[in-house]
Amino acid sequence: MADLKALAEVIIKGDQATAVSITKEAIEEGLAPKTILDEGLIAGMDVVGARFKKNEVYIPEVLISARAMKMAMEVLEPELVKAGVEPLGKLAIGTVQGDLHDIGKNLVAMMLKGAGFEVIDLGVDVKPEKFVEKIKEDGVQLIGISALLTTTMPGMEKTIKALKDEGLSAKVMIGGAPVTQEYANKIGADGYAPDAASAVDIAKSLVA
Numbered sequence: 534m535a536d537l538k539a540l541a542e543v544i545i546k547g548d549q550a551t552a553v554s555i556t557k558e559a560i561e562e563g564l565a566p567k568t569i570l571d572e573g574l575i576a577g578m579d580v581v582g583a584r585f586k587k588n589e590v591y592i593p594e595v596l597i598s599a600r601a602m603k604m605a606m607e608v609l610e611p612e613l614v615k616a617g618v619e620p621l622g623k624l625a626i627g628t629v630q631g632d633l634h635d636i637g638k639n640l641v642a643m644m645l646k647g648a649g650f651e652v653i654d655l656g657v658d659v660k661p662e663k664f665v666e667k668i669k670e671d672g673v674q675l676i677g678i679s680a681l682l683t684t685t686m687p688g689m690e691k692t693i694k695a696l697k698d699e700g701l702s703a704k705v706m707i708g709g710a711p712v713t714q715e716y717a718n719k720i721g722a723d724g725y726a727p728d729a730a731s732a733v734d735i736a737k738s739l740v741a
């Protein structure tokens with residue numbers, strides 16, 4: 534039987550091949566995709582984050598773990614999506630300009646797809662103009678912006694300003710480790726979510 538604790542461990546070690554094989558095994562055994570995500574992948578990455586914070590591991594180790602998580606997520610993503618229903622709305626998501634962190638953003642995108650949103654992933658280092666373009670060209674109703682660095686957070690405010698300047702009415706949801714509800718209120722974002730699961734609830738309420 535697939536062992537989710539072992540999955541968390543191999544994410545911590547950065548063992549891509551085993552992370553992928555345990556994820557496949559868990560899917561084949563019929564484990565709920567969200568359980569695999571929460572108790573295996575996210576649990577492992579949380580440990581890596583805590584160790585990085587305490588300087589117990591450094592950037593190369595973190596990168597190796599992040600890569601293992603990304604590979605396993607590629608296997609898990611279709612399963613999360615399959616659990617979804619009719620598209621609830623169209624959303625474009627990206628990591629804010631200047632910021633290259635994408636693990637949390639990818640999780641949020643996956644959860645939103647799983648919940649039934651049509652998601653356009655713009656990747657990392659997304660300039661305000663790119664969000665504007667997507668709203669104009671693809672009829673996106675909601676944009677999601679992720680930031681992991683305090684230094685890149687102002688890019689969220691710049692994006693909101695760019696939307697206002699263009700007279701666009703798409704809603705904006707923000708999130709990421711340094712982001713707070715207070716900051717969202719301050720910059721005029723329509724929604725803030727502290728984690729991927731609540732991002733789904735907020736996104737649903739914003740397109741309702």
Ligand code: B1M
Nearest residue numbers: 582633634635636637677678679682683708709710728729
């Ligand atoms: Co970076 N990094 N990093 N890093 N890194 C942090 C963020 C940091 C807190 C580490 C630390 O010092 N303790 C720190 C930021 C300090 C600050 O500004 N407050 C930091 C730093 C300083 C840096 C560099 C500057 C390091 C350097 O080069 N000196 C550099 C910056 C590069 C750049 O972006 N320009 C850098 C680089 C990197 C790596 C490339 C090595 C790697 C990123 C790999 C990748 O993403 N592909 C990396 C990583 C992995 C981390 C940590 C360890 C883990 C981040 C992560 O993936 N967490 C992180 C330390 C930490 O968080 N403890 C750290 C797991 C992820 C699931 O959580 O992203 O928070 P998170 O997402 C959550 C929620 O926040 C929320 O939902 C997610 C799931 O529940 N959420 C949203 C996220 N986005 C959302 C959007 C929403 C809603 C919710 O709506 C749209």
